[in-house]
Amino acid sequence: MPADGPTRVVVVGSGWRFLSGISYYTCRLTNALAERYEVGAILMRQLLPTRLYPGRGRVGQRLNDLAYAPGVEVFDGVDWWGVPSLVRAVRFLRSFRPEVLVLQWWTGTVLHSYLVLAAAARLLGIRVVVEFHEVQDTGEAQHRWAAWYTRTLIRPLLRRTEGVIVHSGFDRVQLRSTYDLDGVPDEIALHGPFDHHDAVPVSPRVPDGTVRLLFFGTIRPYKGLEDLVEAFGRLPSNYTLTVVGETWEGWDRPASMIAESPAAGRITFVNRYVADSEVDGFFADADLVVLPYRRSSASGPLHIAMSHGLPVVVTAVGGLVEAASDYSGTTFVAAGSPSALVDAVRSASLNVGRRHTDPSSWEKSVAAFTRLFARMGVLPVGQDAVITASSNQTVPVLSPDLR
Template sequence: MKIAILSPFFPYRGGIAQFSELLYRGLSGNNEVKAFSFTTLYPNFLFPGKSQYVPDNEYSDIESCRTLNSINPVSYIKTAKKINKYKPDILIISYWMSFMVPAYSSVCLMLNKQIKIVALVHNAIPHEKRVIDKPLTKLFFNRCDAFIVLSETVRKDVLSLCKGANIFLHPHPIYDNYGETIEKERACDKLGIRSDKKNLLFFGLIREYKGLDLLIEAMDHLDDSFQLIISGESYGDFEKYKKLIEKSRLKDNIKVFEQYIPDNMVATFFSAADALVLPYRSATQSGVTAIAIQMELPIIATNVGELGNSVKDAQIGVVAPTATNTDIAEAVLEFFSDEKKISIYREKIKEEKKRLSWKSFIQFTESSLSRL
């Protein structure tokens, strides 16, 4: 097959760009693949983080055709022309938020009719909802011939917006590009934190729906044997989290790395932890879960969206019944109360690691695309 992928790619950072790069590499084994990316993803005044780009010392050998500006209609025409010139059988478009709909829908409208359009949907409905999200998303979905989704929750969301949609579902594959884990003591030494504590890791972009405030408050229900590691850049003001930490009874046990975590440091943070905590208020699937499975780190999660089900069904950790600080604290205590269960979680994660490989996902994707 001849496949085009329209998505953020290097030098953009974040889970969507990383996922797209791994998808490109996987599909390139048996197909001709070309990457199309953005000249402007978000205007700087709309971007809540510090930077949209990876550091200068990071590198990718994937060459993408950077033509699409999310807010420039002239670029929509240019992008469609370049894709049409490439003459792909299939165009895969990474979708995660309605802000991209004007650009994506316009490009789709100008494509040659024989090109099949497949939306790879990371989120159909944003965690932080707005009135315009559903109408805009519906507009784009109606331009698509098929959908690839990574969770049952997203499958249902797509169907709610596009009745009778042709949907292919495969669980989120694990990331395999972060290197190997190291000993806990060595990892903690690199981070300058104590290794004799029960280390809880919060990892990834800090946004309201991810419930970091609930986890900080949960620390007040734990004893001095616990340590919380916060690692990731805040999308928005971090000040409210600082105030919660200052008020916490265990403030000296809360270690903050509020920054972009480069790929070569990811394994260090996961190696320093005894459990990953996902105190989310809402969720579909989580890319951070996929990293934890790669690193063979058990998970403590809230029972929201597909998150709780994925942890319970795979038996890879403990699930808090609700997204409250008390339930999260109780789930943490339950997790550490039985060493035998922790060993079982680790063994089950190894099984998930095999099931959710990129090889499996690529085979599934190629099989799905061949049926269009």
């Protein structure tokens, strides 16, 4: 730790041009770390050729309201072809001179850029930490050459890695069974709350017997939306369903099922990536959030739902069990079973009208990073126990919480 100030950290992750949940996570984590450390950010700007991106129609549109804290130095950003943006990113790194470089891992498209940044970090005496959101993106894993490329070239990156962050014990097992990380310390940092929007002022809804279900998030094969659409057709007529999400990977089956459902008249389908200004409205109108994932390491929509205090039905898969176990509004259900989903939704409907406390917080994430930094020798002994004030609203109210 430098004698004249706090430890310096640079976080590398998704920028706003290719907007996704990782864009929000990178910003929220960076701002949280800035409460304790001196922090900069390097954003991955043009992840890949726009025509290859599932959300190509909205690339570059300003849909986010969230911003980096005023004290955070931001380099925006790195383009996939590297020159001159990657050269400039290395210059930023050399100028900022952090003790730690934190690389967000969620897609193989950033791998070649991360290899360059990690090599530069080694030359500059900067420790490298990789935070894994999942071992490999599910869409990329389906393509043989993309999977081979990632699994092969990530190994040199991991050889330069001195610490690892994961979101759950499940992810830790998955990661260590996939890659040789002997001797590399790790810490579990549960996903922080997505409570960063201004809440829409609403009055408590007068009970009218209607139960309003919400599915929120990108529509991809592993999300299990088709299970929910099938289950919804078996629910009584006092249930309604709103599906809000952008179709990825050409996964049109849920859209076809919605159109053909006998309950189509009770389903609202918003098939796009909605702007931040719209998000709270959808959650304010919901009684119950349903997330029927077939697999998942983490879920931004789950954390939005918890930040709003809403009851949630979520499948007991992957890291979602650890993420939602301490949330009193959770009803777990087996994955891939529409009949079980019907029973879970009916059971969770008894929770409608109550608001629940979100157990997640960004100071817990900062504490996990601090423990890891101490184990890596970045911080002096005894500094790993200090936790700053919480960034999370933990007392739920009848109107939607900030997310």
